[in-house]
Amino acid sequence: MFEFLSKLFGGFEGSKSRAKERLRLVLVHDRASLSPGLVEALKEELIQVITKYLEIDEEGLEVNFDKGDDSVALIANIPVKSVKRSAR
Amino acid sequence: MGKVIVITSGKGGVGKTTTTANLGTGLAALGQKVCLVDTDIGLRNLDVVMGLENRIVYDLLHVVEGQCRLRQALIKDKQFGDRLVLLPAPQTREKDAVTPEQMKALTEELREEYDFVLLDSPAGIEHGFKNAVAGADTAIVVTTPEIAAVRDADRIIGLLEAAELYDPQLIINRVRPNMVRRGDMMSISDIDDILAIDILGVVPDDQDIIVSTNKGEPIVTDPKSKAGQAYRNIARRLLGEEVPLMNLQERKMMHWFKRLLSGEAQ
Ligand SMILES: Nc1ncnc2c1ncn2[C@@H]1O[C@H](COP(=O)(O)OP(=O)(O)OP(=O)(O)O)[C@@H](O)[C@H]1O
Numbered sequence: 080m081f082e083f084l085s086k087l088f089g090g091f092e093g094s095k096s097r098a099k100e101r102l103r104l105v106l107v108h109d110r111a112s113l114s115p116g117l118v119e120a121l122k123e124e125l126i127q128v129i130t131k132y133l134e135i136d137e138e139g140l141e142v143n144f145d146k147g148d149d150s151v152a153l154i155a156n157i158p159v160k161s162v163k164r165s166a167r
Numbered sequence: 168m169g170k171v172i173v174i175t176s177g178k179g180g181v182g183k184t185t186t187t188a189n190l191g192t193g194l195a196a197l198g199q200k201v202c203l204v205d206t207d208i209g210l211r212n213l214d215v216v217m218g219l220e221n222r223i224v225y226d227l228l229h230v231v232e233g234q235c236r237l238r239q240a241l242i243k244d245k246q247f248g249d250r251l252v253l254l255p256a257p258q259t260r261e262k263d264a265v266t267p268e269q270m271k272a273l274t275e276e277l278r279e280e281y282d283f284v285l286l287d288s289p290a291g292i293e294h295g296f297k298n299a300v301a302g303a304d305t306a307i308v309v310t311t312p313e314i315a316a317v318r319d320a321d322r323i324i325g326l327l328e329a330a331e332l333y334d335p336q337l338i339i340n341r342v343r344p345n346m347v348r349r350g351d352m353m354s355i356s357d358i359d360d361i362l363a364i365d366i367l368g369v370v371p372d373d374q375d376i377i378v379s380t381n382k383g384e385p386i387v388t389d390p391k392s393k394a395g396q397a398y399r400n401i402a403r404r405l406l407g408e409e410v411p412l413m414n415l416q417e418r419k420m421m422h423w424f425k426r427l428l429s430g431e432a433q
């Protein structure tokens with residue numbers, strides 16, 4: 080019975096979930112490296128948003144994808160020069 | 168003015184040629200005038216899948232080089248006559264014997280005469296792919312529920328966009344419902360989650376396809392076949408009809424429940 084239950088519930092977590100997870104990761108990587116324009120466009124818009132609140136060193140801004148074993152992270156290093164005076 | 172549709176995949180062997188033959192035949196059976204073009208230069212295949220290999224005199228290269236008239240190179244189907252014709256690929260070794268510009272001119276000429284022009288693309292992303300997409304208005308991407316095929320499909324979708332072929336539609340081929348049920352094969356919704364493009368159809372893995380290919384008779388004309396039914400549904404969708412996706416899953420689930428209830432599932 081236990082075997083049956085674990086098959087019933089475990090079965091839905093079969094090898095396809097691994098496939099799906101791996102596929103997700105590899106596609107993030109493929110897509111990001113396929114379009115070098117993507118990171119540039121992302122940078123541009125990040126700068127636009129952030130400069131509304133902070134004064135940043137635009138030259139020093141770095142944006143990268145960091146691919147670990149089972150995750151992909153977007154890492155942004157944004158040197159802040161000063162915080163803008165709140166308009167409130 | 169007919170539609171020009173390229174059938175492509177990225178990864179090889181996922182069923183482009185089988186799809187082209189069956190959709191073409193299915194559309195002809197629905198009364199459309201159809202021309203199939205084999206753009207897999209050097210690896211001609213669509214002729215044998217259609218069972219027309221013995222009738223070839225001229226090919227695509229003869230046409231674009233002006234060695235014969237277009238009409239002379241078009242091979243009439245055994246069943247549908249001049250309402251379903253094939254333009255075979257040349258068996259030359261020079262892959263770049265044909266240019267994208269020539270393909271564009273060719274498809275423009277064909278769409279004057281035919282309701283549908285289906286272009287069977289070679290695997291890969293090189294010259295052959297560029298030729299195949301050059302004259303197309305829309306694209307059908309074929310994949311199987313496997314990680315490598317889906318990955319390549321994603322890549323192809325990006326390349327199609329770069330070629331200004333937006334909104335391609337997806338056919339998921341060789342689905343094995345019992346494996347999906349066990350959780351050992353990605354389901355339609357899994358693939359939908361990942362690729363996020365319109366799904367045109369789902370075709371089960373069916374060994375009768377091998378039998379029908381042996382005979383050179385596309386399975387779409389076999390009224391008893393499940394895969395044939397899947398292709399007939401897709402052909403109707405191409406004509407704008409709303410046909411629900413074949414629910415491979417539900418039938419099997421019912422089967423599974425029955426087995427469970429009868430205590431067989433142990
Ligand atoms: N739904 C299916 N069920 C079973 N077999 C299939 C199915 N679809 C295709 N096949 C088989 O898979 C093989 C490859 O199919 P096909 O030649 O259509 O692929 P292709 O994408 O055109 O390949 P290539 O990239 O080499 O041109 C053939 O033997 C075909 O009979």
Ligand SMILES: [Mg+2]
Pocket residue numbers: 183184185207212287288289
């Ligand atoms: Mg092929």
